[in-house]
Amino acid sequence: MNLKINIGNLELKNPVLVASGTFGFGKEYSHYIDLDDLGGIMVKGLTLYPKEGNPPPRIYETPSGILNSVGLQNPGVDVFIKDELPFLNRFNTKVIANIAGETIEEFVSLAQKLNIDGVDALEINVSCPNVKEGGMSFGVDPNSVYAITKKVKQVSNKTVIVKLTPNVTDIKIYAKAAEDGGADAISLINTVTGMAIDINTRRPVFKNVFAGLSGPAIKPIALKNVYEAKRAVSIPVIGMGGISSAEDALEFMIAGATAVAVGTYNFISPTGSIDILEGIKKYMLRNSIFDVNQLINSINV
Amino acid sequence: MNLKINIGNLELKNPVLVASGTFGFGKEYSHYIDLDDLGGIMVKGLTLYPKEGNPPPRIYETPSGILNSVGLQNPGVDVFIKDELPFLNRFNTKVIANIAGETIEEFVSLAQKLNIDGVDALEINVSCPNVKEGGMSFGVDPNSVYAITKKVKQVSNKTVIVKLTPNVTDIKIYAKAAEDGGADAISLINTVTGMAIDINTRRPVFKNVFAGLSGPAIKPIALKNVYEAKRAVSIPVIGMGGISSAEDALEFMIAGATAVAVGTYNFISPTGSIDILEGIKKYMLRNSIFDVNQLINSINV
Amino acid sequence: MRYVVRENREITNGIYRLRLEFDGIPTPGQFIMINCGGNTLLKRPFSICDHDADEIAIVYRIKGKGTYNLSKVKALDTLEVTGPHGHGFDMFDKFNNILIVGGGIGIPPLLFLSKKLKSKNLKIALGFKSDVFLVDEFKKYGDVVIATEDGNTGIKGYVIDVMKGEIKDIDMIYGCGPMQMLKAVKDMAEEYDVPCQISVEEHMGCGIGACMVCACKTKTDSGFQYKKVCKDGPVFWSREVVF
Amino acid sequence: MRYVVRENREITNGIYRLRLEFDGIPTPGQFIMINCGGNTLLKRPFSICDHDADEIAIVYRIKGKGTYNLSKVKALDTLEVTGPHGHGFDMFDKFNNILIVGGGIGIPPLLFLSKKLKSKNLKIALGFKSDVFLVDEFKKYGDVVIATEDGNTGIKGYVIDVMKGEIKDIDMIYGCGPMQMLKAVKDMAEEYDVPCQISVEEHMGCGIGACMVCACKTKTDSGFQYKKVCKDGPVFWSREVVF
Ligand SMILES: Cc1cc2nc3c(=O)[nH]c(=O)nc-3n(C[C@H](O)[C@H](O)[C@H](O)COP(=O)(O)OP(=O)(O)OC[C@H]3O[C@@H](n4cnc5c(N)ncnc54)[C@H](O)[C@@H]3O)c2cc1C
Ligand SMILES: Cc1cc2nc3c(=O)[nH]c(=O)nc-3n(C[C@H](O)[C@H](O)[C@H](O)COP(=O)(O)OP(=O)(O)OC[C@H]3O[C@@H](n4cnc5c(N)ncnc54)[C@H](O)[C@@H]3O)c2cc1C
Ligand SMILES: Cc1cc2nc3c(=O)[nH]c(=O)nc-3n(C[C@H](O)[C@H](O)[C@H](O)COP(=O)(O)O)c2cc1C
Ligand SMILES: Cc1cc2nc3c(=O)[nH]c(=O)nc-3n(C[C@H](O)[C@H](O)[C@H](O)COP(=O)(O)O)c2cc1C
Numbered sequence A, B: 001m002n003l004k005i006n007i008g009n010l011e012l013k014n015p016v017l018v019a020s021g022t023f024g025f026g027k028e029y030s031h032y033i034d035l036d037d038l039g040g041i042m043v044k045g046l047t048l049y050p051k052e053g054n055p056p057p058r059i060y061e062t063p064s065g066i067l068n069s070v071g072l073q074n075p076g077v078d079v080f081i082k083d084e085l086p087f088l089n090r091f092n093t094k095v096i097a098n099i100a101g102e103t104i105e106e107f108v109s110l111a112q113k114l115n116i117d118g119v120d121a122l123e124i125n126v127s128c129p130n131v132k133e134g135g136m137s138f139g140v141d142p143n144s145v146y147a148i149t150k151k152v153k154q155v156s157n158k159t160v161i162v163k164l165t166p167n168v169t170d171i172k173i174y175a176k177a178a179e180d181g182g183a184d185a186i187s188l189i190n191t192v193t194g195m196a197i198d199i200n201t202r203r204p205v206f207k208n209v210f211a212g213l214s215g216p217a218i219k220p221i222a223l224k225n226v227y228e229a230k231r232a233v234s235i236p237v238i239g240m241g242g243i244s245s246a247e248d249a250l251e252f253m254i255a256g257a258t259a260v261a262v263g264t265y266n267f268i269s270p271t272g273s274i275d276i277l278e279g280i281k282k283y284m285l286r287n288s289i290f291d292v293n294q295l296i297n298s299i300n301v
Numbered sequence C, D: 001m002r003y004v005v006r007e008n009r010e011i012t013n014g015i016y017r018l019r020l021e022f023d024g025i026p027t028p029g030q031f032i033m034i035n036c037g038g039n040t041l042l043k044r045p046f047s048i049c050d051h052d053a054d055e056i057a058i059v060y061r062i063k064g065k066g067t068y069n070l071s072k073v074k075a076l077d078t079l080e081v082t083g084p085h086g087h088g089f090d091m092f093d094k095f096n097n098i099l100i101v102g103g104g105i106g107i108p109p110l111l112f113l114s115k116k117l118k119s120k121n122l123k124i125a126l127g128f129k130s131d132v133f134l135v136d137e138f139k140k141y142g143d144v145v146i147a148t149e150d151g152n153t154g155i156k157g158y159v160i161d162v163m164k165g166e167i168k169d170i171d172m173i174y175g176c177g178p179m180q181m182l183k184a185v186k187d188m189a190e191e192y193d194v195p196c197q198i199s200v201e202e203h204m205g206c207g208i209g210a211c212m213v214c215a216c217k218t219k220t221d222s223g224f225q226y227k228k229v230c231k232d233g234p235v236f237w238s239r240e241v242v243f
C-alpha cells in the first residue's frame, strides 16, 4: 500500500500531519506516539522574538469545540532552532515551521533564519485571530497574502505552504492569491473567529474579546473551504479543522486535500493522529485502494 | 418586571422569537406551547411562487450541529396569506414574514403583497445558502443588501428587518449597508456554509454540495457576529445562531441583541423557546434586573 | 415528555426491544422521537411496535451513536420522548384479506398493525438478513412466512419472493422495510392492482411537520411534490411515492 | 488508557470519591485527565488524592457537565484517563515542621501529600464552606484544625485565620485551594518568610505541555513569564506566582 504523498518537492511518508499550535514542538507527544509514524509535524507558530502570549483564560469549551486565545506564545525562532529543532530532527518525519510575522519584513527574516537543515517546509501563518499585529489582518487581504507569499518564496529554499483563514467571503480568492504568489501548497482552515461571554460578570471570557474556534464543531465549515479552495488552485491543499476520526480525514482527502492535519483532537486523544492514520489504512484495504493518492480529490459530484 | 422591547416601531411583548424555517407557520408548535407567549414568530421563508425545495436528504447531523438543505420549500406568499396567516393571527404575538426573492423585483412584489393586516414585520432573507437564484449571492454583496433594503422600505409599511449571512469577511459592512438602506433592524446569523461527504460513495451528502450549518456548534461564531454588527449600527439587532438555553440567549442580549430567535433548538425541544424565556426571567430576578432593556448591549469590555 | 423505561433488552444480535411508560394513544405506523443523549443532537425516530394500556414498545437496531446510546439505557432510567407522530396505516373495514410485508428493521411497526387487524385474515411475509425476531408474536395474528438472505430460517432469499406466492386474493397490502423492498412491493401491488400502503423513512429535524427536511417525493396531477414523512407520512399510498 | 473504576460514591453533599485502577506512579500534587463523556470535548483535570499499589483515588466536586457525568459512573465502568501529569509538590528532607493549608476542593491532593510526609511534624489547616470531608483521613498524618465559613465544624471563618495561629516554627508551607486563599497563603508565607509551594488551577487543553493554554503568570528577573500549569505546575513556589 502506498501512503506517500507530495507537497511541492517534499515527499511525505504519509498524509497525516499534526496542526500547528496543538502539538508544541513534538516533545510532549513523543511519550504517547512514535513521531516517526507521522507524515509531518507543523510546529507551534514562531515569531521573530519570544512572545509571551495573552493573559489567561486562553481556552473555553463550546459545544463540540474550543475557543482559544493563546496569542502565539513561543520562545522565538532563534530559541526554536537552538533548543527545539535538534530534538525534532532525531525523528524521521518532516518538520514544518509555522511562521507568524507582524510585518512582511518579519516574515522574510523568519524565512531566512529557517533556511537551515532540519526544516523541511514553512507554513506562513497569515490567519491567527489572536494577535493584534499581523495575524488575520493579513489573511483577510488577498494582496497581503500574495505579497507575503512572494517575498517569502524569494528568500526561502523550503517548500512554502500558506495557511488560510476561513473568516472570508470567498476562500477561492485567497487560495489563488497564495498560488499566484508562488506558494507550493496551501493549508486550511485556521480557526473560525468566535466569542463567549460570562453572563455573571457580563464580560467577554477572553481579554481579546474574540478567540479562535476549533474542533469537531467546525468540521463542516473546514471541509467546505477545502473543497472550494481546491477547485481554485492546482497546488496541493492540506486540510484541517475538526478532524477527529479516520472518516473525517477521508472526507477531507476525498474533497481535495493531499494531506490532513490533526489539531484539537490531539488534546482529546494524544494518540489520535496515529489512530487516524491506521483508520485510513483500514479504509484503503477495505476498498481495495492501494495508493492513497487515488483518494485525493476523488469526490463524485 | 418589564420584558417589552422595541424593534423599530414594533413593540414585542418579550425578546424571544422563533427563527425562520425552524417553526413552519406556527401550527405544529401550537400543540406544544402557547404561541401567545412568544415575542414573535419568524415564519418559514416565503417566495413569490410555490417552491418545491431540494431533493432529500435535506438534513445531516454534525457534531453539535446540523447541516440543512431545504431549499426554501414553501407554498408561496399567496397561499401563506390565504391559508396560514389567519391561523397565526388568532394569537397575540407578532408575525414576521421572512421573504426570499430571486431578484430585487421579487423582493418588492413580496413586500407589496405583505402590506396587509396581520403581518407585523418583514425579514429580508438575503442569506439563504440553499438556493441557486438570489439567496446568499445577494447577502455577500453590500450593494445588493443596500439596494434590496432600500427598495423594500420604499414599498413596505412594515417594520423591515434584514437578515445577514455570517459567510463574509467583515459583517460590519453588511450591517451598515442594511442600516443605510433604511432597515429598521438587522437579524443574524443565518446558517454558516458547510459540507459533508459520504466516504462510502465518495459523494457529497447533499445534491447542492454545500448546505447550511446551524445549532450549538455555531453559537460562538454567531455571538461574535452579533457583537460586531451591533458596534457598526445604531438600529436594533436580533441575535440567533445556536441558542439552546437561557444562558445562550443572555449572552446574545449582553453582546448587543435587542431580541433573540430560537432556531434548531426547537427541534431538540419543542417547548425550548418558552423554557428560554422563563430562564431569562429567572436570571433577571436573581440579578435584580427589572427591565430587560437593561440587559441589551450591557457587555463590560 | 420524560418517560420511564420499563425494559430494554437485546432480543437478537444488535436488535433491542425497549418498553416505555407512555400516555399517548398511538395508531399503528406512528412513531416517537427519542433524545438518545450523549453527544447526539437531534432526536431519533422509532416506530411503535406495540401498545398496551400505559406502555409502548419499540424494537430498534444499533445503527450509529444514537441507537448505541439507547442500547445502554436501563429500566427505571427516563427518556425524553415526543409523539406519537405522523400519519399511520389506514385500516379499512371493507378489506379482509390482508398481506403484510416487512423487511429487517422495518418489521416492528407491522406487529402493532397486525395486532390491530387481528380480526382479519392476515398473511404475513417477513424478510431478514439472517437472525429472525418477533416471529412468534406475529404468529398470534396470522400466517407467517419467512425469508432469510442466508437461508437461516424459512426460504432462502428475499421477502419479495415469498410475497409473490401470497398475493392471490389479497385486498390490501401493507409494507415496511428498506427502500429497495418498498419499491418492489409497490411494483408488485401495481402489477396485481392491489391497494397498498408503505411506511418510508427519511432523516428528520423537528418530527412534527414544521421544518420541511423529511421530504418524500410524491406524484401529483401536474408533476410531483415533496411531502413530509413526519406529518403526511411515514405511511403513504404506494402509488403516490416516487422512488 | 482505559482504566476500570473500582468505586465512585458521594462522600458529602455534591463531593465524590472515585477509586480507579491505575498503573502509573504519581507523586503528590500531580493530576490525571479524565474524559468525562457525554457531550464534553476536553478531558478534565483532577488531582490525585490517594495512591496505592495499583489504584488511585480522586475526590471531586460536581461543577459543570463533566463532573456531573463523572458522578454517574459506576464501579466496573471504564474511563479514558491520561497521566499522571505535571510537577507535584517538592518534598525536602531538611524541613521537619510543615504546615499544610487547604481550602474546599483544593484539599484532596494534600491528603496524598500528607501521607507521603507522614514521618514529619505536620500541622494541617483545612477550610470548608460548611460540610467537611476527608478530615478523619488527614488526622492519621498530623494535627488537624478546621475552619468552616458557617461555623458548622471547627472555627467559624476562613482557613487563613486558623493558619495564622499555626505558622510559628514552621519550615515549609504547602497550599491548595481557591485563588483568594492561595493569595493569602502566599502573602502570609512571605510575611513570615517561610518557603511555600502552592498548587494552582487553570483551564487546560492538552494537559501535557504542548498547547500553551494553561498559562500561569510568574515573576522573572526581567519581568514576568507565562508558565504552564500542566507541565511546570500545577505546583509552583508561591514567590514565583503573580496573582
Ligand atoms: C418514521 C421512522 C421510523 C423508524 N422506526 C425505526 C424502528 O422502529 N427501529 C429502528 O431500529 N429504526 C427505525 N428508524 C430508523 C432510525 O430512526 C435510525 O436508525 C436512527 O435514527 C439512527 O440513529 P443513530 O444515531 O443510531 O445513527 P446515525 O447514522 O449516527 O444517525 C445520524 C443521523 O441520521 C439520522 N438517521 C440515520 N438513519 C436514519 C434512518 N434510517 N431514518 C431516519 N433518520 C436516520 C439519525 O436520526 C441522526 O439524525 C425509523 C426511521 C423513521 C424515519
Ligand atoms: C491541576 C488541577 C487539579 C484539579 N483537581 C481537582 C480535584 O481534585 N477535584 C475537583 O473537584 N476539581 C479539581 N480541579 C478542577 C476541575 O478540573 C474542574 O472542576 C472541572 O474541570 C470542571 O469540569 P466541568 O465540566 O464539571 O465544569 P465546566 O465548568 O462545565 O467545565 C467547562 C470547561 O472548563 C474547565 N474548567 C472548569 N473549571 C475548571 C477549573 N477549576 N480548573 C480547570 N479547568 C476548569 C473544564 O475542564 C472544561 O474544559 C482541578 C483543576 C486543575 C487545573
Ligand atoms: C490552542 C491552539 C493553538 C493554535 N496555534 C496555532 C499557531 O500557532 N499557528 C497556526 O497556524 N495555527 C494555530 N492553531 C490552529 C490549528 O493549527 C488549526 O488550524 C485549527 O485549530 C483547526 O484545526 P482543529 O479543529 O483540528 O484544531 C492553533 C489552534 C489551537 C486550538
Ligand atoms: C431547517 C432550517 C430551515 C431554515 N430556513 C430558513 C428560511 O427559510 N429563511 C431564513 O431566513 N432562515 C432559515 N433558516 C436559518 C435559521 O432561521 C437560523 O438563522 C439559523 O438556523 C441559525 O440559528 P440556529 O442555530 O438557532 O438554528 C433555516 C434553518 C434551518 C435549520
Ligand code: FES
Binding pocket: C203, C204, C205, C206, C207, C208, C209, C210, C211, C212, C213, C214, C228, C229, C230, C231
Ligand atoms: S422533520 Fe420537520 S417537517 Fe418533518
Ligand code: FES
Binding pocket: D203, D204, D205, D206, D207, D208, D209, D210, D211, D212, D213, D214, D228, D229, D230, D231
Ligand atoms: S494544557 Fe496544554 S500546555 Fe498546559
